[in-house]
Amino acid sequence: MFYKSKFFQSFFLLLFLSSLLLFACSKQEETAVMIPLQSHAGEVHLSDFKNQLILLSFGYTHCPDVCPATLLHVSQALNLLSIAERKKVQAIFFSVDPQRDTPELLNKYVQYFHNDMIAVNAEGLNYSRFLKAFNIESQQLSDDPNYEISHTSYLFLLGDDAKVLDIMGHETAAKFIAEAIRKHLKD
Amino acid sequence: MKKPCFIILVLMLSVLPSLSVYAGDLVIEEAWVRMPPPVAETAAAYMTLTNKGDKLIMVESIDSEAAAKVEFHQMSMSNGMMHMAEMKDVRLDAGESLVFKAGSNHLMMIDLKDTLKAGDKVSLQLTTKDGSKYQIHAAVRDMRVQKHEHHH
Numbered sequence A: 001m002f003y004k005s006k007f008f009q010s011f012f013l014l015l016f017l018s019s020l021l022l023f024a025c026s027k028q029e030e031t032a033v034m035i036p037l038q039s040h041a042g043e044v045h046l047s048d049f050k051n052q053l054i055l056l057s058f059g060y061t062h063c064p065d066v067c068p069a070t071l072l073h074v075s076q077a078l079n080l081l082s083i084a085e086r087k088k089v090q091a092i093f094f095s096v097d098p099q100r101d102t103p104e105l106l107n108k109y110v111q112y113f114h115n116d117m118i119a120v121n122a123e124g125l126n127y128s129r130f131l132k133a134f135n136i137e138s139q140q141l142s143d144d145p146n147y148e149i150s151h152t153s154y155l156f157l158l159g160d161d162a163k164v165l166d167i168m169g170h171e172t173a174a175k176f177i178a179e180a181i182r183k184h185l186k187d
Numbered sequence B: 001m002k003k004p005c006f007i008i009l010v011l012m013l014s015v016l017p018s019l020s021v022y023a024g025d026l027v028i029e030e031a032w033v034r035m036p037p038p039v040a041e042t043a044a045a046y047m048t049l050t051n052k053g054d055k056l057i058m059v060e061s062i063d064s065e066a067a068a069k070v071e072f073h074q075m076s077m078s079n080g081m082m083h084m085a086e087m088k089d090v091r092l093d094a095g096e097s098l099v100f101k102a103g104s105n106h107l108m109m110i111d112l113k114d115t116l117k118a119g120d121k122v123s124l125q126l127t128t129k130d131g132s133k134y135q136i137h138a139a140v141r142d143m144r145v146q147k148h149e150h151h152h
C-alpha cells in the first residue's frame, strides 16, 4: 500500500510539473505580443495592432549602412502599397541599442524614412525577452562611447499574435517586401 | 598680382580638387556619402580605391573635418547577423581595387560635427604610409530620392 501511494504521489507530482511546464512554455510564446515596448507616444505592445500585419525590423541609429538601407526598402515597400493596403500594415523598428536610442530620438529617425513607421525600444528583461522571442542576437562590440552592435538583421512579417509569416533578409528589395505583404493581406 | 588674375587663380585652385583626386598611384573614384537621418551621429561613406602603380600601397589614415573619426569598416554576415569591424590594414597590391559600397564594406564617419544635407560636399583626406596625401570630395546623397524607382 505504501509503495502504491508513493507511486501515485510521484505520478501526480509528474503530472503537476508537466502541466506547469506546458503552461510556462505556452506563456512564453504569448509574451512576445504582450511585452511592453516604449514608443515616443508611450507604451505599446505588438498586440495593440489588431487586424494589421506587422513588418518588424531590428537595428540602431548609430548603424550607418545596413539599417538605413533596410528602412529605406521598408519605406519604399509601404509606398508601393495602396493607401487601403498600407492601413493594414504597421512597420515597427525595434532598437537593439536602448542605451543610446531614446524613443524620441528613434521617432525622429524613422520619420525620416516614412511617416507611417513607428520605432520602439525596451529595457532590461523586456529587451532580452523581446529579442529572444524572435531569436535575435545582439552584441555590443566595445565599451568605447562610439560602440557598435552586431545584430541579426532580418525583417519579420507578423500576423495575428505575432505569428511569423515571413522572414526576409535586410537586403530584400522594396518590391519583394511589398509582394510578401500583399500575399498575406489576401489570406 | 593683378586682382582678376588672382581671382582666376583662386577659382582654378578651388575647381582642381574636384576634377581629380590623383596625387600618386592611388586613384579614388565614386566617392559619396549616404545622407544620414537628422538624429544620426554616424554616416557611411563609399568609394573605390585603385592602385594604378606597381608597388604595394598601404593606407595610413583617413580623416574629415565633418566627423571626429573616419574608419574603414568591413561588413560581414553570418547566420543573418550583421557584423562591422574596423579594417586595421587597408592595403592595395599593384593593380588592386578595393570597393566600399552600400550594403558591404564602407567607411564610417563617426561623431558627425554638422547635419549633412543632400548635395553637401564632404572633404576627406587620405594619407598613405609613404606620406602621399589624397583629397577626396564626396557628395552627400539622399537615397530616398531615386531616379530609377518612381512611384506616386
Ligand SMILES: [Cu+2]
Binding pocket: A064, A065, B073, B084, B106, B107, B108
Ligand atoms: Cu560601420
